[in-house]
Amino acid sequence: xxxxxxxxxxxxxxxxxxxxxxxxxxxxxxxxxxxxxxxxxxxxxxxxxxxxxxxxxxxxxxxxxxxxxxxxxxxxxxxxxxxxxxxxxxxxxxxxxxxxxxxxxxxxxxxxxxxxxxxxxxxxxxxxxxxxxxxxxxxxxxxxxxxxxxxxxxxxxxxxxxxxxxxxxxxxxxxxxxxxxxxxxxxxxxxxxxxxxxxxxxxxxxxxxxxxxxxxxxxxxxxxxxxxxxxxx
Ligand SMILES: C[S@@+](CC[C@H](N)C(=O)[O-])C[C@H]1O[C@@H](n2cnc3c(N)ncnc32)[C@H](O)[C@@H]1O
Numbered sequence: 001x002x003x004x005x006x007x008x009x010x011x012x013x014x015x016x017x018x019x020x021x022x023x024x025x026x027x028x029x030x031x032x033x034x035x036x037x038x039x040x041x042x043x044x045x046x047x048x049x050x051x052x053x054x055x056x057x058x059x060x061x062x063x064x065x066x067x068x069x070x071x072x073x074x075x076x077x078x079x080x081x082x083x084x085x086x087x088x089x090x091x092x093x094x095x096x097x098x099x100x101x102x103x104x105x106x107x108x109x110x111x112x113x114x115x116x117x118x119x120x121x122x123x124x125x126x127x128x129x130x131x132x133x134x135x136x137x138x139x140x141x142x143x144x145x146x147x148x149x150x151x152x153x154x155x156x157x158x159x160x161x162x163x164x165x166x167x168x169x170x171x172x173x174x175x176x177x178x179x180x181x182x183x184x185x186x187x188x189x190x191x192x193x194x195x196x197x198x199x200x201x202x203x204x205x206x207x208x209x210x211x212x213x214x215x216x217x218x219x220x221x222x223x224x225x226x227x228x229x230x231x232x233x
Contacts, residue, residue, distance in 0.1 A: 001119060002086075003112070003115065004038075004039055004086045005040065005111065011030055023088070023089075026092075028092050035106070036092065036095035036107075036108050036110070037108070041109075042116065043119070043120055046120050050104070050105060053080075055079050056161075057127060058072065058079050058082075059126060061147070062085060062132070062134055063083030063084060063091075063094055064213050065090050066083055066097050066108060067213045068083075068132065068212045068213075069094060069108065072130075072199060073098065073103045073105055074101070075199065076199050079105065079127065080107075082109065083109070084108075084110075084112075084113050085108075085110065086112055087110075113131075114147070114155070117155045117159050121159045123158050124158075124159070124160070124161050124162070125159060126159050127161060129166050130167045131147070131168050131169075133214035133218075134148060136170060136172035148168075148175070148178075148182070149182070150182045153179070153183055157187050162232060163231065163232065164231070165191065166188060166229070167198055167227070168229075169212065169226070169227035171218045173226060180228065183230050190228055197209035197210065198229050
């Protein structure tokens, strides 16, 4: 399985980053250890990741710089929110915001979503999985790189509690239709009653709930997007 975050692991052990990896984000990662975990650290600490582990856990795979994680954290204090991404700069920027707010119910990890689900999370344990605007790989020859393939969707289903949700958004219609086909054949049912947000509506926000960074860009350009919430029974 793919592994990311080892440079931060090494820095936290006191080793020096290889020259080509010297950058201010890596140095900043050292001071964010309460909010930013590496894939290795998640393996060790997942069972005690949040201050109150009795709260249900919702994850966002591909959280980018944490805009949506931050909003989810602020609007859902009765839940624990974990954002995952695979690039150093993005996770540091996301964790920096959680530290600034001293968020007890929010964490970020530099971790591949597939490895996290298959190696770290117990079955029947997550309340929700959000995947918003995953890279669409629109060219036919790159389609194999898409995250949301049939096996991955079966994994999502296995990791959710009964009644848990998978919330998906994309601007790419073929990806939406293909994913929906896999999702519906994996034991999920659509939850259209939930008005496109299975979580608490953000306060003081107009328009669509939890507008992500990419969603904002597409909306500004007038590009339509698709979203649906699916439930595990
Ligand atoms: C197109 S961006 C969308 C970001 C954000 N969800 C939004 O809507 O603004 C996709 C993000 O997924 C991350 N990503 C890609 N593959 C991933 C994986 N296997 N595990 C976790 N994150 C991944 C990328 O690094 C990138 O930040």
